[in-house]
Amino acid sequence: MTLERHGFQAEVSRLLHIVAHSLYSDKSVYLRELISNASDACDKLRYLALTQPELLEGGGDLAVTLTTDKEKKTLTIADNGIGMNKDDLISHLGTIARSGSAKFAEELSNAKTQEQKVSLIGQFGVGFYSAFMVADKVEVISRKAGESQGWRWVSDGTGEFTVEAVDKPSRGTDIVLHLKKEEGEWLEAARLEHVIAKHSEHVALPIHLKDGAEERHVNQQAALWTKSKSEITDEQYRDFYRHIAHAWDEPWATIHFKAEGKIDYTALLFIPSQRPIDLFTPERKQSLKLYAKRIFITDQSDEILPGWLRFVKGLVDSEDLQLNISREMLQASPVIAKIRAALVKRILSDLNKRANDDDKAAYESFWDNFGPVLKEGLYEDVTQRDEILKLVRFRTTASDGWVSLTDYVARMKEGQKSIYYITGDSLDTVARSAQLEGFKAKGIEVLLLTDPIDEFWIPAVEKFGEAEFRSVTRSGSDLDTVKASEGEKEEEKKPVAENVDSLISFLKITLKDSVKDVRLSERLTDSACCLVADSGDMDMHLERLLRQHKRLEASLPRVLEINGRHPLVAAMTKQAAKDGDWHELAEAAWLLLDQAKIQDGEPPADPALFVKRLNTLLAKAI
Numbered sequence: 242m243t244l245e246r247h248g249f250q251a252e253v254s255r256l257l258h259i260v261a262h263s264l265y266s267d268k269s270v271y272l273r274e275l276i277s278n279a280s281d282a283c284d285k286l287r288y289l290a291l292t293q294p295e296l297l298e299g300g301g302d303l304a305v306t307l308t309t310d311k312e313k314k315t316l317t318i319a320d321n322g323i324g325m326n327k328d329d330l331i332s333h334l335g336t337i338a339r340s341g342s343a344k345f346a347e348e349l350s351n352a353k354t355q356e357q358k359v360s361l362i363g364q365f366g367v368g369f370y371s372a373f374m375v376a377d378k379v380e381v382i383s384r385k386a387g388e389s390q391g392w393r394w395v396s397d398g399t400g401e402f403t404v405e406a407v408d409k410p411s412r413g414t415d416i417v418l419h420l421k422k423e424e425g426e427w428l429e430a431a432r433l434e435h436v437i438a439k440h441s442e443h444v445a446l447p448i449h450l451k452d453g454a455e456e457r458h459v460n461q462q463a464a465l466w467t468k469s470k471s472e473i474t475d476e477q478y479r480d481f482y483r484h485i486a487h488a489w490d491e492p493w494a495t496i497h498f499k500a501e502g503k504i505d506y507t508a509l510l511f512i513p514s515q516r517p518i519d520l521f522t523p524e525r526k527q528s529l530k531l532y533a534k535r536i537f538i539t540d541q542s543d544e545i546l547p548g549w550l551r552f553v554k555g556l557v558d559s560e561d562l563q564l565n566i567s568r569e570m571l572q573a574s575p576v577i578a579k580i581r582a583a584l585v586k587r588i589l590s591d592l593n594k595r596a597n598d599d600d601k602a603a604y605e606s607f608w609d610n611f612g613p614v615l616k617e618g619l620y621e622d623v624t625q626r627d628e629i630l631k632l633v634r635f636r637t638t639a640s641d642g643w644v645s646l647t648d649y650v651a652r653m654k655e656g657q658k659s660i661y662y663i664t665g666d667s668l669d670t671v672a673r674s675a676q677l678e679g680f681k682a683k684g685i686e687v688l689l690l691t692d693p694i695d696e697f698w699i700p701a702v703e704k705f706g707e708a709e710f711r712s713v714t715r716s717g718s719d720l721d722t723v724k725a726s727e728g729e730k731e732e733e734k735k736p737v738a739e740n741v742d743s744l745i746s747f748l749k750i751t752l753k754d755s756v757k758d759v760r761l762s763e764r765l766t767d768s769a770c771c772l773v774a775d776s777g778d779m780d781m782h783l784e785r786l787l788r789q790h791k792r793l794e795a796s797l798p799r800v801l802e803i804n805g806r807h808p809l810v811a812a813m814t815k816q817a818a819k820d821g822d823w824h825e826l827a828e829a830a831w832l833l834l835d836q837a838k839i840q841d842g843e844p845p846a847d848p849a850l851f852v853k854r855l856n857t858l859l860a861k862a863i
């Protein structure tokens with residue numbers, strides 16, 4: 242059979258280069274990764290064999306076997322699981338199929354320091370490729386269950402791999418590591434046993450170690466989640482989390498409980514301390530593993546947890562599920578629906594405890610990582626809305642830290658009935674927005690919202706207690722009904738330019754359909770003008786988002802608010818009262834509209850014309 246040469250996908254090459262140059266202080270993690278893959282492969286076969294017993298080919302004792310060869314300097318990790326055929330080898334081991342990989346590769350190339358790279362890899366996981374931390378050549382010899390042809394994949398981890406057909410009598414996969422010169426320790430049985438005890442003790446599959454003529458069973462194999470909490474150490478929980486979630490970080494939270502009664506199940510759930518890179522991909526895939534009576538069923542069900550809890554890792558094992566339940570049947574299963582409801586309740590209540598814990602920084606680190614995902618629940622799950630609102634934290638104009646809605650409401654000014662917010666792309670731009678000026682002057686706190694999901698949950702939720710959410714970029718904000726508190730006296734206000742109404746009429750006639758209306762503003766103190774959405778119209782940031790995603794073509798005309806106390810508006814008002822040539826005033830009117838757009842982060846309607854007008858006026862002034 243011919244030997245085929247293939248190039249690795251670009252992101253894999255880059256990843257391999259970094260991994261092979263051994264960034265990790267603890268290289269032993271490669272063993273955990275390869276044993277986890279072997280154990281996943283056996284789980285997959287065991288599940289398929291429930292309906293296709295012929296796949297077991299008479300050999301149903303699934304196991305992982307580690308074999309050392311001191312002469313050849315190889316360590317082989319073999320399993321008799323599902324195996325891979327030629328296409329599987331090329332796609333699974335030659336590309337990173339996982340979503341988020343393009344973003345990962347981009348960030349990896351942008352990362353400057355080794356620490357940044359390690360942290361990125363930590364978020365993404367390197368799985369199989371970690372083999373190249375200890376090996377300068379890796380051979381994968383595999384035969385897929387139900388197929389007769391075996392295949393051999395070989396690579397030295399630099400850009401290319403080869404695939405060829407080989408005979409492989411036994412089903413499953415052998416990973417042969419040709420160890421680097423300095424990695425001889427992986428030929429020592431004691432060293433291997435120690436690492437297995439540390440990282441893979443709880444793998445629910447026998448792990449055998451063959452060292453010369455001797456073969457031993459080296460793991461305890463007790464499913465960790467079946468033990469009682471008091472028998473499990475923090476370290477065991479952590480190692481189990483890393484094993485089951487293919488993670489590299491510490492769990493931020495560990496939730497382990499047994500439910501007995503109408504439905505019996507055990508849940509062992511983890512919340513990571515690092516945000517994985519693929520958290521915001523469109524599939525919003527969750528990865529909780531489902532077991533029935535300790536047999537793995539699936540990690541692909543969207544039924545066990547809602548998408549807005551997709552950051553939760555771990556497993557659920559139920560006594561009340563049929564072993565041969567198909568993934569389709571899961572969708573209609575009342576047992577799953579009940580388990581899901583209970584898990585959601587439990588996770589939210591644990592989060593609530595942590596939110597009220599003294600360790601504010603810990604909760605804020607969770608919020609930083611997963612807050613935007615949890616907020617999706619406000620939009621999607623009416624029944625959990627009140628519980629989630631208790632957990633949400635915001636940046637605001639009044640504080641550098643995170644603020645809860647309860648804190649916000651407690652600080653509301655006399656006469657303030659609404660919770661004010663502004664949405665935008667980044668904290669910096671929203672915090673500088675002209676629409677906030679009047680609110681700042683009165684000392685009214687405004688929530689600064691910068692997650693795309695904010696545009697969707699706010700209109701769905703509408704209220705927190707009695708207080709309605711109100712955008713400051715909308716007209717009719719009732720600013721004048723709110724009293725400034727003592728010590729925050731509003732600055733002495735300058736009088737509004739006399740006859741400003743005639744300027745307003747002039748602006749309406751000149752700007753015509755480019756604006757919906759022109760009004761005198763109560764919200765501006767420093768800026769001459771700003772654009773706001775008319776009450777009932779779409780919020781401006783939402784409109785921009787929809788246009789970016791090509792869901793909306795043209796932009797809607799907005800209300801131009803002008804500041805009657807601003808010197809520019811005063812000068813224009815004077816000019817409007819005079820008879821004669823209004824050409825220059827009209828040019829100034831267009832400049833006023835364009836500057837409002839620029840302040841909102843939008844380009845002027847016609848940039849060339851904007852520059853021409855500006856230069857004409859500047860030339861006169863200089």
Ligand SMILES: Nc1ncnc2c1ncn2[C@@H]1O[C@H](COP(=O)(O)OP(=O)(O)OP(=O)(O)O)[C@@H](O)[C@H]1O
Pocket residue numbers: 274278279282320322323324325333334365366367368369370414486487488
């Ligand atoms: N021993 C094995 N038997 C069968 N398939 C395997 C084996 N090892 C790896 N694979 C296949 O190769 C894929 C890639 O493995 P890899 O460890 O790189 O990533 P992963 O396990 O999917 O994710 P992670 O990076 O989180 O570990 C796996 O998803 C699996 O399909």
